Amino acid sequence: MSSKPDQEMLEKKMAEFEPACRNAGLKLTHQRLEIFRELAQALDHPSAETLHNRLRRRLPTLSLDTVYRTLAIFEKHRLINKVETVESQGRYEADIGRHHHAICRLCGAITDFSWSFFDEAQLPEVVKGWGRVDRKSITLHGLCRKCAHSGA
Amino acid sequence: MSSKPDQEMLEKKMAEFEPACRNAGLKLTHQRLEIFRELAQALDHPSAETLHNRLRRRLPTLSLDTVYRTLAIFEKHRLINKVETVESQGRYEADIGRHHHAICRLCGAITDFSWSFFDEAQLPEVVKGWGRVDRKSITLHGLCRKCAHSGA
DNA sequence: CTAAATGCAAAATTTTTGCAGTCCC
DNA sequence: GGGACTGCAAAAATTTTGCATTTAG
Numbered sequence: 633m634s635s636k637p638d639q640e641m642l643e644k645k646m647a648e649f650e651p652a653c654r655n656a657g658l659k660l661t662h663q664r665l666e667i668f669r670e671l672a673q674a675l676d677h678p679s680a681e682t683l684h685n686r687l688r689r690r691l692p693t694l695s696l697d698t699v700y701r702t703l704a705i706f707e708k709h710r711l712i713n714k715v716e717t718v719e720s721q722g723r724y725e726a727d728i729g730r731h732h733h734a735i736c737r738l739c740g741a742i743t744d745f746s747w748s749f750f751d752e753a754q755l756p757e758v759v760k761g762w763g764r765v766d767r768k769s770i771t772l773h774g775l776c777r778k779c780a781h782s783g784a
Numbered sequence: 785m786s787s788k789p790d791q792e793m794l795e796k797k798m799a800e801f802e803p804a805c806r807n808a809g810l811k812l813t814h815q816r817l818e819i820f821r822e823l824a825q826a827l828d829h830p831s832a833e834t835l836h837n838r839l840r841r842r843l844p845t846l847s848l849d850t851v852y853r854t855l856a857i858f859e860k861h862r863l864i865n866k867v868e869t870v871e872s873q874g875r876y877e878a879d880i881g882r883h884h885h886a887i888c889r890l891c892g893a894i895t896d897f898s899w900s901f902f903d904e905a906q907l908p909e910v911v912k913g914w915g916r917v918d919r920k921s922i923t924l925h926g927l928c929r930k931c932a933h934s935g936a
Numbered sequence: 937c938t939a940a941a942t943g944c945a946a947a948a949t950t951t952t953t954g955c956a957g958t959c960c961c
Numbered sequence: 962g963g964g965a966c967t968g969c970a971a972a973a974a975t976t977t978t979g980c981a982t983t984t985a986g
Contacts, residue, residue: 657965658965658966659959659960659961659964659965659966660960660961661959661960661965661966661967662959663966663967664966679950680950680951681949681950693967693968694967694968695967695968695969696951697951697952697953697967697968697969697970698966698967698968700950700951700952701952701966701967702966702967704951704952714870715870716868716869716870716923717868717869717870718866718867718868718869718874720872720874720949720950720975720976720977721949721950722870722872722950722951734911734914734915734917736915737918743914745908745910745911745914746908746910747907747908747910749905749908750902750905753901753902755899755924756897756898756899756901758897758898758899759886759897759899759924761929762886762895762897762924762926762928762929763886763888763926763927763928763929763930763931763932764926764927764932765886765924765925765926766889766925766926766927767924767925767926768922768923768924768925769922769923769925770920770921770922770923771868771920771921771922771923772907772911772914772917772919772920773917773918773919773920774914774915774916774917774918774919775915775916775918776914776915777913777914777915778915779915780915780916810940810941811939811940811941811984811985811986812985812986813940813941813942813984813985814984815941815942816941831975832975832976833974833975845942845943846942846943847942847943847944848976849942849943849944849945849976849977849978850941850942850943852975852976852977853941853942853977854941854942856976856977857941872950872951872952872974872975873974873975874975874976
């Protein structure tokens with residue numbers, strides 16, 4: 633459903649990230665670049681802790697609280713996205729384009745999918761009265777193929 | 785967007801809850817009944833802690849961990865729903881019927897809405913390969929009317 | 937009766953904060 | 962150089978667990 637971003641794609645994302653970061657008034661520190669890079673190449677919507685573990689190999693002094701702070705500030709400026717989830721741990725993604733999520737209730741894996749029919753549909757009238765909608769996304773819950781086959 | 789459930793509605797929900805609970809093989813304890821009742825009459829998708837605070841007036845010995853355990857087991861048996869959220873605190877609702885959520889990024893309020901057009905739409909082909917979908921829901925993010933008007 | 941549920945206390949997990957030192961712009 | 966950022970440590974917030982006691986069925 634999602635395809636592995638290759639090196640070329642990753643460099644493109646990094647190239648877009650730098651000006652976006654400056655635009656947001658954020659300083660381009662080594663840590664921020666690496667945290668974004670790690671998230672951008674991740675396929676699994678990692679948590680802060682997961683990212684920290686992966687980054688420690690490259691950045692042994694990187695602290696977990698910096699990862700938390702950085703993800704929070706990236707999200708605030710919409711450079712990344714925090715996934716709507718039912719888990720206790722927050723999960724993040726670098727892809728802020730229109731897409732949706734399917735979550736497996738067994739293995740917890742989050743998979744992206746697109747659905748332009750929905751993206752282009754007008755929200756129902758009743759929502760108009762609620763306020764200003766900035767984003768809309770779908771979350772599917774169920775069993776991924778792998779878990780469904782492993783006798784659940 | 786949602787209407788206040790009156791006393792009659794609440795009693796109906798309680799009447800439906802009891803057999804559903806037994807069906808799930810769960811014992812009908814005083815605490816469980818009161819936790820469900822409190823959630824069923826709540827309009828704000830409360831957290832475990834919020835529910836506990838509200839219930840303490842009536843049940844002074846009710847412990848927070850029982851609230852956590854009870855909500856978790858209710859959700860496991862699909863007697864209640866845990867809302868997909870970006871917050872660190874889990875939020876719950878007794879309404880397990882088809883509906884969707886609009887979340888205000890300022891005040892954090894969660895509002896329900898319905899959209900049968902979406903509910904009845906076929907998911908895109910690409911999802912078929914993912915696995916078995918049990919539930920699908922929409923989350924809107926933005927500013928509720930009140931927060932939008934208070935100059936955000 | 938008996939297995940399940942509760943309350944208490946303690947721990948584990950996840951996230952946030954204060955502050956001194958460091959680094960980008 | 963100065964304000965933003967980081968790392969460290971500590972704390973806060975949220976959720977989970979072990980165990981003795983109580984309770985529903």
